[in-house]
Amino acid sequence: MTLPFVPSLLMALAGCTGGPAATPDAASPAPEAAEAPAAAPIPVRLALNWFPEPEFGGFYQGVLDGTYAKAGFDVTILPGGPGAPSLELMVAGNADAAITVADDLLLKRSKGVAAVGAWPAFQLAPNGLMVHAGGPSSFDQITGGTVAIELGSPFQTFLWKTYAWDGKVQAVPYGGAIGPFLADATLIQQAYITAEPCLAKARGAEVQFLKASDAGWNPYATVLAFADPPPAWAKDFVVATQTAWEAYVADPAKANAELVRLNDQLQPDLMDCIVQAQTPFLTGSEGLGHQSEARWEKMAASLVDLGLLPAGSTAKGAWVELR
Amino acid sequence: MTRVAPVLAFVAFLALWAALATTLSEVLLPGPADVARAVAREWARLLEATAWTAAAALAGLGIAFVGAMTGAIAFQWSRRLEAALYPYALLLQTVPIVAIAPLLVVWLGYGLPVSTATAAIVCFFPILTGASVGLRACDPEHVDLLRLYGAGWWQELFKLRLPWSLPYLFSGLRTAVGLAVIGAIVGEFVGSNGQPPTLGYLVLRSARSADTAVTFAAIAASTGLALVCFGAVRLLEARTIGRWHAGAAP
Numbered sequence: 001m002t003l004p005f006v007p008s009l010l011m012a013l014a015g016c017t018g019g020p021a022a023t024p025d026a027a028s029p030a031p032e033a034a035e036a037p038a039a040a041p042i043p044v045r046l047a048l049n050w051f052p053e054p055e056f057g058g059f060y061q062g063v064l065d066g067t068y069a070k071a072g073f074d075v076t077i078l079p080g081g082p083g084a085p086s087l088e089l090m091v092a093g094n095a096d097a098a099i100t101v102a103d104d105l106l107l108k109r110s111k112g113v114a115a116v117g118a119w120p121a122f123q124l125a126p127n128g129l130m131v132h133a134g135g136p137s138s139f140d141q142i143t144g145g146t147v148a149i150e151l152g153s154p155f156q157t158f159l160w161k162t163y164a165w166d167g168k169v170q171a172v173p174y175g176g177a178i179g180p181f182l183a184d185a186t187l188i189q190q191a192y193i194t195a196e197p198c199l200a201k202a203r204g205a206e207v208q209f210l211k212a213s214d215a216g217w218n219p220y221a222t223v224l225a226f227a228d229p230p231p232a233w234a235k236d237f238v239v240a241t242q243t244a245w246e247a248y249v250a251d252p253a254k255a256n257a258e259l260v261r262l263n264d265q266l267q268p269d270l271m272d273c274i275v276q277a278q279t280p281f282l283t284g285s286e287g288l289g290h291q292s293e294a295r296w297e298k299m300a301a302s303l304v305d306l307g308l309l310p311a312g313s314t315a316k317g318a319w320v321e322l323r
Numbered sequence: 324m325t326r327v328a329p330v331l332a333f334v335a336f337l338a339l340w341a342a343l344a345t346t347l348s349e350v351l352l353p354g355p356a357d358v359a360r361a362v363a364r365e366w367a368r369l370l371e372a373t374a375w376t377a378a379a380a381l382a383g384l385g386i387a388f389v390g391a392m393t394g395a396i397a398f399q400w401s402r403r404l405e406a407a408l409y410p411y412a413l414l415l416q417t418v419p420i421v422a423i424a425p426l427l428v429v430w431l432g433y434g435l436p437v438s439t440a441t442a443a444i445v446c447f448f449p450i451l452t453g454a455s456v457g458l459r460a461c462d463p464e465h466v467d468l469l470r471l472y473g474a475g476w477w478q479e480l481f482k483l484r485l486p487w488s489l490p491y492l493f494s495g496l497r498t499a500v501g502l503a504v505i506g507a508i509v510g511e512f513v514g515s516n517g518q519p520p521t522l523g524y525l526v527l528r529s530a531r532s533a534d535t536a537v538t539f540a541a542i543a544a545s546t547g548l549a550l551v552c553f554g555a556v557r558l559l560e561a562r563t564i565g566r567w568h569a570g571a572a573p
Contacts, residue, residue, distance in 0.1 A: 051517055051528075078433065079516040082527065088429040177530035179350045199532045203350070263517065264368070265528050 041074035042233050047086040047095035052079045052262040054252070054274045055194045055222050056099065058121060061255040062244030071240035073233070079262070082176060087115045090227060097226055097237065102219035102299050102319075103154045109228075109318050110309050116228040117319040119238045120220030120291060121245060123284025125212045127155060127221070130181065130191035133206035139163055139215045148174040148181065148189035155190070157306045158217050178203070193281055198273035209277075219299050220291065230320060238322040242289045249282060291321055353536040358543065361536035368520065373544045376511065376522040379435050380503040380552065383442025387499065391447050395454035399484065400476070405455075416448040420506060424513035437514025438507040438521065445506035446499040453495020457488025493560040500556050504549040522548075 062068045068075045086098035136142045296315035303309040344354035398405035427437045511523020529537035
């Protein structure tokens, strides 16, 4: 019997490994890296805001196919988890770039986190509500019942205010497990297009996904952010990121194989479901990586309207176009 | 009969669990057989996750032990120091670990450092209390005798107070060792990104995909880990003071 983790465990106990930045599990550069410019590559630690999943596929693609290396970067991807403080990790100096969501970026900037959005992977917000088949097929059809959702989140605040659900729809905390949803045919829960609907289908449930954007809540998601002001290399990094994501959308096989290796929850069937579901959300109607002032300002205005940002707040300075 | 009773209670528990599981979906409550099958299927993953969680819990326990013993000896050296710092040591006991774990991620990064820190925080106070009380618990007449013979502060500490404190210290350690495993898993809920995989990560991910049998298997592994750690402390206690201290290892 071989236990492959024992050497690394002994090394960790001996203090020979640090955090994830030092682990070899992140995708390694491809042989093409040898063609990198003669100057030493710029090390970039990219902090994700969730576990390695297809919603970050383009970043892994950029590492695996050498796109980042060709652009002069040595990228280490730091996976996140629940409540991942990716922006805080970046401003604390533990990462050089971070993945976030537009509303989170605006809220944290208002609290003094000096970060700026530079490139969104998701044109359409990938979050929404998951409903059992045969249940409400739009937000305005939800007039009662229970919704499991992150209490106090901007999305929850937005839904309850927009649809006047106070006193009609009960909000209960969502702990990240879909078991309660599967066991209760009337329960509605928050969901990410890259996660819960496919997990529920894999468990035999028939579900519908109500897109947050259909309710009017449409922040850019999987937004690549830098410290504010952005470093000098940010433009080159954004350009390489756009190239990598275009390659990923065209053929995700290589990066997905790496994601399956890094995340043992991603079985091939599940991966197929997620990739199929997320692609329209990535490209939207404007195309991959597009940003508009109107979208950013609409998000800021929504947060002001919800009382989450001070009156008069705008998205000015919160995002930059570097492509 | 005394030895058979716990076995009978366990069998009764399994039977009740199995009966209850037949009335509920496996997603909500898998039966003992489902969990056993999950263990058989996922044993390598469970073993690796248990090893990483054990590493964090024991490292946290070790850090807490060194810190608490240093603190207890310092308190013994100066009552004023104790009066000044003990209230703040008590604060550690009241810190909501779940609330500060995200901050620990920002300060320490993902992985074992966070779960080691949370384990150390929850272990610190029981050890400090046990050691502080123990160092002060010796018979004053013994102290007077040592001082009569000209013993210095360090001789008094090493020859009288530390040996005398061992039963109290082990009492604190027995509480702390179980807390170390819980503290590590709580830290993993927030601070583990799957690299390395840990029991907290396994619980989180399996619950997310409604693989409840694996969640139960991971919970069973964490319970087993805590029991093994507790047993190790009991064994150490029995080997060190068991022969001469009647109150040891009740």
